[in-house]
Amino acid sequence: MVTNVLRVLWAEPRPANPPARSSRDWALVAVLTVWSVAEAVLRDVLAPLPLVLLAVLAVVAPLLWRRTHPLGAVVVCFGTLTLVDAVRILSGTEGGLLTSISAALVLAYSLFRWGAGREAVIGFGVILVWLAVTNVADPTSLADAVGAYAFFLFSAALGAAIRFHARARIRDIDEAKTREREQIARELHDTVAHHVSGIAIQAQAGRAVAASDPERAVEALVTIENAATQALLEMRSMVGVLRASQDAELAPQPGVADLERLTSGTEARPHVQVTLSGELEDLSPAVGAAIYRLAQESITNARRHARQATRVTVVVAGDAEDVRLTVDDDGAPSTADGGVGGYGLVGMQERTTLLGGTFHAGPTADRGWRVQATLPRTRTGR
Structure with missing residues (x-):
């Protein structure tokens, strides 16, 4: 079952026309920056300042490209965080990073909301690697470790749910537009068919009374009849598939x-x-x-x-x-x-x-x- 889910997810295309950066994105970046500065001033035990700044920058900056380049944002963010935690492990550095890096949850959401299926699979693999490394850099209890994984899984699931809801919404709107187009086509068919049928009848009557008229008049009436009949047949063929019934009412629509x-x-x-x-x-x-x-x-x-x-x-x-x-x-x-x-x-x-x-x-x-x-x-x- 897991294999089937991954196969379906891998083939999932990216949503069309993702929105670009907005004022809310800049506001989020500003809030995270203020949060990080305040926390850096108030907290006592922190990792070396260069590592702290690099971790904050790795989380905050990619947020501006989270919709248009979700996989790139995730790779830059969590790849940098993995590198920072690896340096902390190898150097035996004391102190942790700022809690503001928890905003990386937004990137996990964006990955499944705006990324293609294969991007989501690859990006979430990068996130899982970082979670494993950061649990070594900052040892925690089993419950806390499971909670961290649960948070990122929930963020990804929320992004996927919003994505499929938006797709269903777009599909419903397209279906509503299609139904309206079909209704218009039926009305136009009935209206034009009514008038074209009248033309054909008049042309037939003209032929019946034009026996003593010049030959050109008869030829003109024949042309009118043929053209009107052919137009009616072609129109019926063109929009007939739109009808629930095969019988068309040749009557004008309400006005x-x-x-x-x-x-x-x-x-x-x-x-x-x-x-x-x-x-x-x-x-x-x-x-x-x-x-x-x-x-x-x-x-x-x-x-x-x-x-x-x-x-x-x-x-x-x-x-x-x-x-x-x-x-x-x-x-x-x-x-x-x-x-x-x-x-x-x-x-x-x-x-x-x-x-x-x-x-x-x-x-x-x-x-x-x-x-x-x-x-x-x-x-x-x-």
Whole structure:
């Protein structure tokens, strides 16, 4: 079993795009420096000053590269500490090192949080070598020695747990985006298929009544029919794999004009009110469907997560360039509404971005939750 675990760990890739140094890293270095200076002043029995300074530097400096170069940071830190302890053993030096070197636990965490699998295996081997050497340099009881190993094992396990949790989080977000893309593809398919089917029917009718017309008109109608039929077949082939059912409904998707549907069945709280204003005619079918779906998802979130909400207002305003959607509720948002644990907002953000718009969701200044989306009248996104 251990062999299998090591084999899986060895093949583990590094997480993508680890964060670089931040102000918190510099703050940690500053705190450790002050801690080390204070301890050096207050403690009486210490190893020679050059060894103490080298040990502190070996722990503090690599912390700045613990995310981008976790194995290098561990090798520099624990390799130097092993060298310092070896010198202490060979020279018979009295006195110990500063307790601030316990910050090396952060490097063990970072190794399993940000390093590749083989880096984690190699780096932890370096840590185990140092633990064996330092127990000789500073003899301790068996319980203390086991405790030291346990601390580093816990730090490594914590790093691995955070790593896999972050990966699961990213996978869930990607799945939410994929589901939203599939929904958009289905809506676009149904909308375009509806219109293309109409083109094909009109072209067939044109052929039937154009028997006495010039031959070029008949050829043009044949071309229209063939092109429309081929486009429909190709589109069905392209997005057919996205459908749970093989039967496609060739009907337009809901749009802005259908938002009143969302107010039905609202005798129970919260009550939904829809207000439409401005230029909302001739919207791109994809944009109209997006406005409807964003409003529908926002109302669903309010009913599920807004505590004590009595009212949800949906306002859609259009002008010559954009359509703006604002959905407000007067409830107290729970942690699931708009929090990091939910993926409804991820899908809404993805849908808006794909259509070239902007999206924002968050609590209002006084009470409630607001969703705002601005979309171009015509689909200009990716």
